[in-house]
Amino acid sequence: MTALLEVEDLTVRFHTDEGVVTAVDDLSYRVEAAETFGVVGESGAGKSVAARSVLGLIDRPGRIERGEVRFKGEDLLSMDESALRSVRGDEIGMVFQDARAALNPVYAVGEQIAETIEHHMGYDPAAAKTRAIRLLDRVGIADPEARYSEYPHEFSGGMCQRATIAMALSCEPDLIVADEPTTALDVTVEARILELLDELADEFDVAVQLITHDLGVIAGTCDRAMVMYAGEAVETAPIEDLYYDPKHPYTAGLMSAIPRIGDGRDRLRTIPGTTPDPVDPPSGCRFHPRCPFAEEACTRTHPSLVDPETGEAATLDDDRAAACLEYTEGLSGGLDYSVEVEEPRDERAGGDPADE
Numbered sequence: 001m002t003a004l005l006e007v008e009d010l011t012v013r014f015h016t017d018e019g020v021v022t023a024v025d026d027l028s029y030r031v032e033a034a035e036t037f038g039v040v041g042e043s044g045a046g047k048s049v050a051a052r053s054v055l056g057l058i059d060r061p062g063r064i065e066r067g068e069v070r071f072k073g074e075d076l077l078s079m080d081e082s083a084l085r086s087v088r089g090d091e092i093g094m095v096f097q098d099a100r101a102a103l104n105p106v107y108a109v110g111e112q113i114a115e116t117i118e119h120h121m122g123y124d125p126a127a128a129k130t131r132a133i134r135l136l137d138r139v140g141i142a143d144p145e146a147r148y149s150e151y152p153h154e155f156s157g158g159m160c161q162r163a164t165i166a167m168a169l170s171c172e173p174d175l176i177v178a179d180e181p182t183t184a185l186d187v188t189v190e191a192r193i194l195e196l197l198d199e200l201a202d203e204f205d206v207a208v209q210l211i212t213h214d215l216g217v218i219a220g221t222c223d224r225a226m227v228m229y230a231g232e233a234v235e236t237a238p239i240e241d242l243y244y245d246p247k248h249p250y251t252a253g254l255m256s257a258i259p260r261i262g263d264g265r266d267r268l269r270t271i272p273g274t275t276p277d278p279v280d281p282p283s284g285c286r287f288h289p290r291c292p293f294a295e296e297a298c299t300r301t302h303p304s305l306v307d308p309e310t311g312e313a314a315t316l317d318d319d320r321a322a323a324c325l326e327y328t329e330g331l332s333g334g335l336d337y338s339v340e341v342e343e344p345r346d347e348r349a350g351g352d353p354a355d356e
């Protein structure tokens with residue numbers, strides 16, 4: 001059956017003075033209706049560029065050089081800007097990291113939501129205002145009728161993010177793309193916003209593509225996830241498999257860097273080194289300069305995404321895939337790690353949004 005969103009072989013390059021940056025390389029994934037799909041990786045992994053490309057929001061010098069993006073079976077990359085804008089407003093909602101910047105500073109927050117409703121759903125002004133107030137209430141903004149007329153600078157960071165979530169939901173989309181929605185917020189507010197997104201995804205029956213650098217965030221929120229490194233997918237899995245049985249050394253490294261309740265380590269373990277130069281990525285496996293299991297073969301052979309059980313090339317339908325030579329018998333020493341897991345982070349703080 002066709003998934004809600006299907007991305008196949010997406011390649012995005014930026015032609016800069018320093019050289020050609022392949023920000024997203026041959027990326028394929030799917031998002032099913034009503035699921036929460038996480039995309040995780042360090043800065044520079046290509047997560048946000050991939051999401052923006054899907055939404056047609058890549059500006060020059062960026063260029064989608066290859067691939068297909070199908071939403072409900074329709075090819076988004078061949079749509080003209082006006083058709084795409086209508087899909088973005090009506091069927092795909094967006095929540096960005098900097099919520100305050102996403103709101104227009106010279107219009108009242110509620111009016112911005114109402115205007116979206118009028119424009120995309122054809123409501124008259126009074127009905128749009130009523131719906132906007134209801135949405136502000138639903139996302140936890142206290143005294144929504146009064147807050148409707150306030151400006152973004154009168155909202156706290158957490159309240160701005162709640163307002164952009166209300167705006168994203170305002171046209172009853174099938175998919176929300178949330179790009180690092182909590183990165184700018186402190187950890188208590190982050191927990192409340194994630195809890196809200198989770199609740200609303202269930203209530204509105206909407207799929208969420210949640211982009212984050214924090215594997216701990218997706219562990220408590222997502223159904224499935226994809227791990228990206230240097231522009232590529234290196235692992236995809238249902239969230240429990242990813243968390244309890246990561247198949248890629250990079251995922252295992254991210255896992256060991258998650259703070260855990262009761263963790264007695266003085267210092268969190270980190271992955272040594274930094275993400276590679278995107279203009280001149282390492283040969284073979286791009287993770288090899290940082291991988292504790294790298295062998296000579298890893299410097300020469302680029303591992304494809306395969307089913308880790310069979311070593312066969314992964315397809316869009318596969319839930320489990322990893323890109324490491326271990327699964328194509330290209331590694332002689334094998335992978336030797338174990339992951340100790342306590343509880344996924346689900347102890348979320350309650351509290352008053354006014355404190356945000």
Ligand code: SF4
Nearest residue numbers: 285288291298324325
């Ligand atoms: S292919 Fe080699 S370098 Fe890459 S993740 Fe596997 S063991 Fe590490």
